[in-house]
Amino acid sequence: MAFRTILAFLVPFLFSLNVLAKDIMLNPAHPQQYTVVKGDTLWGISSKFLQNPWQWPEVWKNNAQIENPNLIFPGDTIYLTYIDGRPQLSLSNSGSGVERLLPRIRESQLDKAIKTIPLDAIAQFLNSPAVVSEYELADSPYIIDFANEHLLTGAGDRVYVRSILEPQGLGYTIYRSGETFISPVTNEILGYEAVYIADATLQRAGDPATFFITKARREIRIGDRLLPNPEGEVTLNFFPRAPESDIKGSIISVFEGVTQIGQFNVVVIDQGLRDGLETGHVLEILHLGEIIRDRLSPLVNATVKLPDEPIGLLMVFRPFERVSYAIVMEATNAIHVLDKIDNP
Secondary structure, three states, X not given: OOOEEEEOOOOOOOOOHHHHOOOOOEOOOOOOEEEOOOOOEHHHHHHHHEOOHHHHHHHOOOOOOOOOOOOOOOOOEEEEEEEOOEEEEEEEOOOOOOEOOOXXXXXXXXXXXXXXXXXXXXXXXXXXXXXXXXXXXXXXXXXXXXXXXXXXXXXXXXXXXXXXXXXXXOEEEEEEEEEEEEOOOOOOEEEEEEEEEEEEEEEEOEOOEEEEEEEEOOOOOOOOEEEEOXXXXXXXXXXXXXXXXXXXXXXXXXXXXXXOEOOOOEEEEOOOHHHOOOOOEEEEEEEOOOEEEOOXXXXXXXXXXXXXXXXEEEXXXXXXXXXXXXXXXXXXXXXXXXXXXXXX
């Protein structure tokens, strides 16, 4: 098995000054110590000690020189103490005794590290689906036929595509047009969903080009479109933090046909990169207060708007220019499309 020497510094979060200014609020049911077990996430562990999990770095001795901090591991024990009246957390490595958290070298298997969030909940969304412009899919190469006279095509089959004369690499993704994302405030189009269908590898360029299907999630159809795989690595370690800018928006879509949104569901929000959102930003979900009639008022048809109520938290894991994909981290009530989002 491959081992790497990594900086096992527990604090994986870099936060803005406005977040650091907030008071630390401990979970009323917090333990005095907790030993990490397999299957834990950093979000879950921080929730055991804090009411606001994104405030995690405020209770650790932060080292700003570490730009790519790593995660903790099963067997590590976390202790809650107080220094000058402020809560602090200390770490013990698998029974080695309590110590103040400092940068140190640890050699361990990366696949055993504790993740920030359950990656299996968002794995299918890390590379796809994508949000594209109006003509990006319409102008891309499309499948015109299947090899070997197959009526249905999936992994292990070949397809013919028009036309790829100058390929952009060998790896491509097959998409199909999906939902149109529309602003609930202005009714303007924010982007178009490209639904992931399959992964394909170019075998022969031309018109038509030949592709081999390496993985398929849905049945492939004639007319499905191909886009070259994006360059760069996918982010797998997410560092939750509050946004630096003022964010106000709405949930505009939810995946997999869910009508009531709960923990670990993936949603689309109408805020993106141009609004200052980045991977890891945490937002509060608010249920919009209803407008009700005041039956006791002497005024005819007097109404009162009830306050917006916080009902959960979400974390952005894949921002686009005008929309973002986010995962619901906490839900105290059922969440619905058009519920509001705001800074935590």
